[in-house]
Amino acid sequence: MDQVAASVMVDQPTHTITLTVNKITYELKVLPWVTLLDAIREYIELPGTKKGCDHGQCGACTVLVNGKRINSCLTLAVMKNGADITTIEGVAEDGVLHPLQQAFIDHDAFQCGYCTPGQICSAIGLINEGKATTREEIQELMSGNLCRCGAYPNIVAAVQQVNGKL
Amino acid sequence: MxxxxxxxxxxxxxxxxxxxxxxxxxxxxxxxxxxxxxxxxxxxxxxxxxINSIHLNSIEFLEDGRLHLGALVTNADTAWHPAVEKHYPLLSDAILAGASPQLRNMATNGGNLMQRTRCYYFYDTTTPCNKREPGAGCSAMNGYNRIHAILGTSPHCIAVHPSDMCVALRALDATIQVKGLHGERLIPIADFHRLPGDTPQLDNNLAHDELITGIILPREHFTQHYKYLKVRDRASYAFALVSVAVVATMEEGIITNIRMAMGGVAHKPWRDENAEQWLKGKPATQENFAYAADMILQDAKTFGTNDFKPALAKRAIVRACREATNIG
Structure with missing residues (x-):
């Protein structure tokens, strides 16, 4: 590292935080403007969570924080100090796919797959919330996740397969 | 950043x-x-x-029966709180009409009041905007203004307040509780947000040193006659072109009380108390609601790509009132 870069680093107001991601606790040194999404992808090196729009409009960055689905691009890592986070890498257990992962395969609920980690984390959040029973309610409560390939009917079918059975 | x-x-x-x-x-x-x-x-x-560690995250009845919503309760937890669902279903419906489930899990009640306009030009730092940079000019006035205001505009700004929740709060006559260096004050929702006038950079009347601590909902519950109608460019997850919140009380087909608030039409949730007063004591009919809508919209001013809004707003008002009063 050259001298200029080193002096810039010294002046930065770094915060030390802990994040528990997929049951592993990480201690990170982050600058305040690092989003939770960037901390997960670039610091913890879990690239399953995707950066789509980076503005909370597409849902590709959806993760579960303390069991609730959120857009990780619109929160700062420092604001989530101590939080329990689940990403797509953490939903399968003991080498067995999460029922929603299996349902997405069963229903061919993706083409390019870029939105899929966010779709699955969002669907887990939806099922945890317990507010959707009908197809229409699932459509409405999955509206925060865009799929530009247009796999929506299959995504809704996959969520329907698992909804109420976890 | x-x-x-x-x-x-x-x-x-x-x-x-x-x-x-x-x-x-x-x-x-x-x-x-x-x-x-x-x-x-x-x-x-x-x-x-x-401010997330401050304990403003509960919803509780006050001794006098009003409901206090903590400023840090999320929009999702507010919409799905049993007391809100039971006594203020209009507020639940309005909150659930806004944003996405992920955003509602993050966004707070105080933040919803403080959110800023989604005017394209306000967001685009390469274009002039009086709200972003006072005196720079308004790009929306002669630009693409499909989502922009038709009521209460000024020559300096035609932005709209984007919230759904705040439209319901206006219909419910909520009070905003704030605390500053010089103590607590209560601001009626009608006085919280501002019209643009010649200070479009100010969205609301909160001072820099003040923090919103809660929202107080009056005891009137309006559980029988209410409707939140939101008209937008796609079925979900879009800001309102026009939204209407209606609460009413009825006796044998006669309107005994009615409040109508609108979103997507002004720099703040819009109400016209003359139109509401005119409806009181009259039967709930299509004709009466249409007359009241004309009263509300008589001073509407359009800017080109939002020329459709007065007609859309009139139909939205009539439909919301009809559905709230159960005449179909």
Whole structure:
């Protein structure tokens, strides 16, 4: 590292935080403007969570924080100090796919797959919330996740397969 | 995002003192709008004060029967709170009509009041905007203004307040509870947000050193006759072109009380108490609602790409009133 870069680093107001991601606790040194999404992808090196729009409009960055689905691009890592986070890498257990992962395969609920980690984390959040029973309610409560390939009917079918059975 | 410093406040007084000492500081709660605006360089605070550790996260009845919504309760938890669902279903419906489930899990009640307009030009730092840079000019006035205001505009700004929740709060006559360096004050929702006038940079009347601590809902519940109607460019997850919140009481087909608030038409949730007064004592009919809608919209001014809005607003008002009063 050259001298200029080193002096810039010294002046930065770094915060030390802990994040528990997929049951592993990480201690990170982050600058305040690092989003939770960037901390997960670039610091913890879990690239399953995707950066789509980076503005909370597409849902590709959806993760579960303390069991609730959120857009990780619109929160700062420092604001989530101590939080329990689940990403797509953490939903399968003991080498067995999460029922929603299996349902997405069963229903061919993706083409390019870029939105899929966010779709699955969002669907887990939806099922945890317990507010959707009908197809229409699932459509409405999955509206925060865009799929530009247009796999929506299959995504809704996959969520329907698992909804109420976890 | 620009560089900034960050601290966490552990109490209301501590938060207020800290922000009072730093003119370029902002509070952050859910962050769903502020962080987006910071990424776009529309807002560039030097310092963020995280208020999430302050205990403003409960919903409780006050002794007099009014309901107090903590400023830090999320929009999702508010919409699905049993007391809100039971006594203020209009508010639940309005909140659930806004944003996405992920955003509603993050966004707070205080933040919803404080969210800024989604005017395309306000967001685009390469275009003039009086709200972003007073005196620069308004690009929307002669630009693409499909989502822009038709009521209460000024020559300086035609932006609209984007909230659904606040439209319901206006119909319900909520009160905003704030605390500043000089103590607590209560602001009626009608006086919280501002019209643009010649100070479009000010969205509301909250002082820099004041923190929203809660929202108080009156005892009137309006559980029989209510409707939140939102008209938008796609079926879900879009801002309103026009929205209408209606609450009413009825006796044998006669309107005994009615309040109508509108979103997507002005710089603040819009109400016309003359039109409401005119409807009182009259039968709930299509004709009466249409007459009241004409009263509300008589001073509407359009700007080109939003020329459709008065006609859309009239139909939305009539339909929301019909559905609220059960005449179909």
């Amino acid at each position: 620009n560089n900034f410093t960050y601290t966490q406040a552990d109490g209301v007084d501590n938060a207020v003192q800290e922000i009072a000492g730093h003119s370029e500081a902002r509070f952050i709660a859910g962050g769903t709008n502020l962080i987006d605006l910071m990424k776009e360089h529309v807002m560039q605070p030097e310092h963020l004060i995280d």
